[in-house]
Amino acid sequence: MSADQTAVPPNAAASHAGREGKLLEIVGIDKSFGHLRILKRCSLDVARGETVVLIGPSGSGKSTLLRCVNLLEPADGGDIFFEGANITADLKNAPRIRRQIGMVFQNFELFQHLSAAENIMLAPMKVLGLSRADAHDIAVDLLGKVRIPDKADAFPDELSGGQQQRVAIARALAMKPKLMLYDEPTSALDPEMIREVLDVMADLSAEGMTSLVVTHEMGFARRAADKIVFMESGEIVETASSEAFFGGSVNERARHFLDQILH
Known part of the structure; x- marks a missing residue:
């Protein structure tokens, strides 16, 4: 089996046959840092092809939940099922x-000494064992997908913040992930650059990429999300369809947050 075909551990595959429609299932996740409890029995399902947006005040645990999904932080309790x-x-x-879960962070984290194409090529070459020529073809194709086809040879300091973040998205896509995680990907951008990144994310969602997104950009949430999840104080307080959430049929705490962020 090639590296890019590596499956998740096959343990209990048969016993979880009922989870087939869910690409990701988070069940009762707890996480603490010292005496501070960050996540409190959080549970969430993400279906294949679904875009789920996590919103809530700063410090509510949204980013920590993403890091637990990507196994960057070990959960203290609960389970996460992937496929x-x-x-x-x-x-x-x-x-x-x-390798199967792409993650885009607030900061672009590009290698400054590598061109845009080389940043994208690195993981396919080192992890998947692709040739430089094949990896370059993938990079060029992905730069077109993120709407900067002419920036293959540009270095990060020659790119705007929005362009750098789109290179970071392309770099994540180069591993052909089944799930994309976005941790406030526009929070470090100037306002005029935010839309270009959100447009690319919306394109990917429309194409069927399964996505879990932490953002304060309610325009994106309304436009691209299938489901909105409101978090506060480490808890998932409300889960609703995008239509229901923005239509006002939500928990009072979530509605208060939405009123504040929209006005």
Whole structure:
């Protein structure tokens, strides 16, 4: 089996046959840092092809939940199922899981000494064993997908913040992930650059990429989300369809937050 075909650990695949429609299932996740409890029995399902947006005040645990999904932070309790397999059962498999889950952070984290194309090529060459020529073809194709086809040879300091973030998205896509995680990907951008990144994310969602997004951009949430999840004080307080959430049929705490952020 080639590296890009590596499956999640096969443990209990049969016993989780009922989870087939759910690409990701988070069940009762707890996480603390010292005496501070960050996540409190959080549970959430993400279906294949679904875009789920996590919103809530700063410090509510949204980013920590993403990091637990990507196994960057070990959960203290609960389970996370990816493609039906419990990925929290054996963290030795974390590198293999991360090959299938792309993550885009607040900061672009590009290698400054590499061009845009070379930043994208690095993981396919080193992790998947692709040739430089094949990896370059993928990079060029992905730069077109994120709407900067002419920036292959540009270095990060020659790119705007929005362009750098789109290179970061292309870099994540180069591993052909089954799930994309976005941790406030526009929070470090100037206002005029935010739309270009959100447009690319919306394009990917429309194409069927399964996505879990932490953002304060309600325009994107209204436009691209299938489901809105409101978090506060480490808890998932409300889960609703985008239509219901923005139509006012939500928890009072979530409605108060929405009123504040929209006005």
